[in-house]
Amino acid sequence: MVVESASNARSALEALRTSATSGAVLAAVSAPASSADVPGGCVAVLGHVRATNAGVQSLLERLLSHAVSAPNLDAAIDAALAHHDLVVVTRDGDRLSSTGWRIGSSSGGATAAALEEVAGRVQSAIDIREVSERTRADARVALDQAIAAEREISAALDRNDGKFIAASEALSQAQARRREVDAEREGAERSIAELVAVIEGDERRLTELEAALPNLVAEEQAEVDAVRQRDESRAALDAWSAVLVSKRRDVEVRSAGLNEQSEFLRRRIADIDGRLEADREAQAGAADRRQQVEKALNAVAALRTYVEERRHQVVTARDSLVEERQRQSAEVTELTERLDQFRQERSTSERSLEESRERLTKAEIAEAEVKLRLETTIESLRRDLDVEPEVAEAAEPPEVPEGATPAGRVRELERELRLLGPINPLALEEFNELSQRHEFLEGQLEDVRSTRRELNRVIAAVDVEIQNVFASAFADVSANFAQLFGALFPGGNGALKLTAPDDLLNTGIEVEAKPSGKNVKKLSLLSGGERSLTALAFLFAVFRSRPSPFYVMDEVEAALDDVNLHRFLNLIQEFRKEAQLLIVSHQKRTMEAGDALLGVSMQPGGSSKVVTERVSTAATQ
Numbered sequence: 001m002v003v004e005s006a007s008n009a010r011s012a013l014e015a016l017r018t019s020a021t022s023g024a025v026l027a028a029v030s031a032p033a034s035s036a037d038v039p040g041g042c043v044a045v046l047g048h049v050r051a052t053n054a055g056v057q058s059l060l061e062r063l064l065s066h067a068v069s070a071p072n073l074d075a076a077i078d079a080a081l082a083h084h085d086l087v088v089v090t091r092d093g094d095r096l097s098s099t100g101w102r103i104g105s106s107s108g109g110a111t112a113a114a115l116e117e118v119a120g121r122v123q124s125a126i127d128i129r130e131v132s133e134r135t136r137a138d139a140r141v142a143l144d145q146a147i148a149a150e151r152e153i154s155a156a157l158d159r160n161d162g163k164f165i166a167a168s169e170a171l172s173q174a175q176a177r178r179r180e181v182d183a184e185r186e187g188a189e190r191s192i193a194e195l196v197a198v199i200e201g202d203e204r205r206l207t208e209l210e211a212a213l214p215n216l217v218a219e220e221q222a223e224v225d226a227v228r229q230r231d232e233s234r235a236a237l238d239a240w241s242a243v244l245v246s247k248r249r250d251v252e253v254r255s256a257g258l259n260e261q262s263e264f265l266r267r268r269i270a271d272i273d274g275r276l277e278a279d280r281e282a283q284a285g286a287a288d289r290r291q292q293v294e295k296a297l298n299a300v301a302a303l304r305t306y307v308e309e310r311r312h313q314v315v316t317a318r319d320s321l322v323e324e325r326q327r328q329s330a331e332v333t334e335l336t337e338r339l340d341q342f343r344q345e346r347s348t349s350e351r352s353l354e355e356s357r358e359r360l361t362k363a364e365i366a367e368a369e370v371k372l373r374l375e376t377t378i379e380s381l382r383r384d385l386d387v388e389p390e391v392a393e394a395a396e397p398p399e400v401p402e403g404a405t406p407a408g409r410v411r412e413l414e415r416e417l418r419l420l421g422p423i424n425p426l427a428l429e430e431f432n433e434l435s436q437r438h439e440f441l442e443g444q445l446e447d448v449r450s451t452r453r454e455l456n457r458v459i460a461a462v463d464v465e466i467q468n469v470f471a472s473a474f475a476d477v478s479a480n481f482a483q484l485f486g487a488l489f490p491g492g493n494g495a496l497k498l499t500a501p502d503d504l505l506n507t508g509i510e511v512e513a514k515p516s517g518k519n520v521k522k523l524s525l526l527s528g529g530e531r532s533l534t535a536l537a538f539l540f541a542v543f544r545s546r547p548s549p550f551y552v553m554d555e556v557e558a559a560l561d562d563v564n565l566h567r568f569l570n571l572i573q574e575f576r577k578e579a580q581l582l583i584v585s586h587q588k589r590t591m592e593a594g595d596a597l598l599g600v601s602m603q604p605g606g607s608s609k610v611v612t613e614r615v616s617t618a619a620t621q
Contacts, residue, residue, distance in 0.1 A: 002056065015427055039079040042068040045089065073103075093398060103401060121377055125370040132367040139360035146353035153346045467504040474498070474509070476545035477538075484537040484544070488567050489530075491516030494537060511538060528559040533568070540571060543579075550580035557587055569593050 038044055045067040049060050067087045070076035076088040080096040087097040095102045381387050387395070400409050478496040485494025492515040500507035513526060513534045526534065536556060543551060557568050565587065572581060572593060583590060591597055595614070602608040 002059065011431070015431060037083070038068055039070075039075075039083060039086075041075050042070050042079050042088065045069050077101075121373065125374045128370045129367060132363045132370070135363040136360060136367070139356050139363065142356045143353065143360065146349055146356060149349050150346070150353065153342060153349060156342055463505060470504055473545060477541045480541035480544045481538055484541050484571070485513065485534070487571070488533045488537050488564070489513075489515045494534065496538075529561055529564050532556065532559045533564055536568060536571070540575065543575065548579060550582060551575070552582045554584040555586065556583070557585065557590060562589075565589060 044064075046061060046064045048069075049064060050057070066085060067089065068079065070079055070088050070090050073090055073092070073094055076090050076094055076096050079086065080088045080101070084098045087095065089095050093103075378389050381389060381392050385392070397406075400406055404412075474496070481496050482494055485492060492513070494514065495512045497510045497512060498504075498507045499510055511534065513530070515526070515530055518526075539556075557565055560568055566589075569589065572583075575581060583594070585591060597611075597613045599611045599613075600608055601611055
């Protein structure tokens with residue numbers, strides 16, 4: 001890298017060191033050029049070199065200040081022997097210095113190996129380009145053919161899709177018609193089954209009536225004969241009654257019996273008359289029912305004939321629809337197979353098209369690489385050797401030093417190029433980008449640090465506020481707890497203590513309860529009622545320290561006896577003056593102490609409802 005100042009040179013060397021790459025740095029800084037005497041017959045090389053940049057010009061002056069050009073090899077040898085600090089060169093490529101003498105030959109400035117390599121590369125590039133052009137032309141033709149085939153296949157696919165859609169619609173319509181016919185057929189079959197069942201029931205009823213009709217006729221004839229016999233008996237009795245009028249008093253008992261028998265016979269006759277009348281009505285109803293059954297049979301026969309005809313039509317339509325569906329299914333299957341075949345052909349064409357495109361892309365890339373290599377080679381000839389390609393091709397190869405081969409000379413030159421190291425022209429730009437990135441990240445890091453400091457200050461302020469509020473609340477609750485504990489446990493002592501008084505953020509609270517007459521302080525050693533009263537003392541201490549408009553308690557006095565319940569109710573009476581208390585309870589005394597009762601009840605088979613009653617109103621009434 002050629003840099004303009006010493007600071008840039010240091011930065012470039014530091015960048016090479018940190019990036020673990022090799023390279024060379026030339027500082028184009030102005031420095032007094034050492035004056036060297038030019039031997040007679042020789043010319044300073046610096047007179048033949050110029051640069052458009054002032055810094056590069058000063059660099060060239062320092063590098064070429066000891067280089068002179070001799071007209072021939074003898075004059076160069078004389079000048080080298082006379083001036084050991086000079087580098088003497090000739091037009092034939094000879095170079096003589098204190099480090100060694102090297103004989104060359106006149107050439108256009110390029111080595112034979114380099115020219116041969118360039119010529120070979122140019123020829124290979126030309127061949128590759130011709131092959132690429134032919135491949136590109138073939139690929140273009142194949143691409144056009146593939147595109148045309150794709151268009152034809154797409155058109156065929158569109159036509160087949162249209163046919164398939166039309167066939168699908170026709171199939172859907174046929175299936176809908178078939179479903180409608182099946183529904184009508186099922187409805188008709190159900191109607192026929194119902195009518196057949198009704199007819200069979202009517203036929204069975206008619207058969208029963210016909211079978212019972214002779215028995216009814218025989219019973220009616222028997223009853224008629226019995227009535228006639230009774231009439232005859234009645235006539236005989238009347239005759240006997242007329243003959244034996246005089247003996248009536250003697251046979252009163254028998255007459256009474258005969259009268260009773262006569263009354264019984266009259267009732268029997270009335271019953272027989274009623275049954276005969278019912279039988280005549282049953283006969284008339286059976287005749288009417290028979291007529292109705294015959295009409296229903298005629299209607300069923302007509303309906304059966306109509307249903308048979310309709311069923312025949314439905315079966316015929318169904319067969320035609322089945323045939324149509326089979327035909328359409330065959331067409332759809334054929335279309336599907338053709339569509340699959342077209343899709344396979346399309347996939348094959350697409351794969352071949354993709355392969356052609358890939359070959360075309362590779363050919364274009366190879367062509368671009370060849371063009372780039374050719375342009376790079378020409379640019380290298382013009383920039384490094386200041387020679388046009390035509391001149392380089394026409395120039396004679398340079399003479400190889402004695403004892404060396406062209407390949408060895410090429411390897412030597414390549415080794416010297418490798419020793420010079422690669423040049424990274426984008427190093428400065430990358431360094432600037434990384435510097436900007438570093439500055440941006442530094443700014444972001446500083447923002448994060450400042451935000452963290454602000455958050456730490458906020459957290460510290462919140463911790464202080466929490467400690468102050470907690471200390472104040474604990475002091476109030478502790479004082480109220482001691483007072484309320486003494487009220488609930490007369491003669492007892494209760495207190496709240498902190499487990500870690502010096503660390504209010506992580507401290508816990510211990511409850512010490514010592515009822516009167518007991519020398520225990522742990523809650524686990526108290527009875528259930530005592531634990532409940534202690535918890536109530538703490539709860540109401542919190543209520544008194546931080547009041548609320550209302551409080552809700554759920555069966556808090558369930559474990560209290562009568563004495564402790566009385567104390568709890570006294571506490572409730574004190575707090576009810578300042579807030580509204582909602583207590584869920586099963587204790588009668590607690591309910592009596594309330595102003596209003598709310599109950600939820602549900603009768604069997606009903607829904608739950610809320611019953612409200614004012615205790616003061618009920619007591620007044």
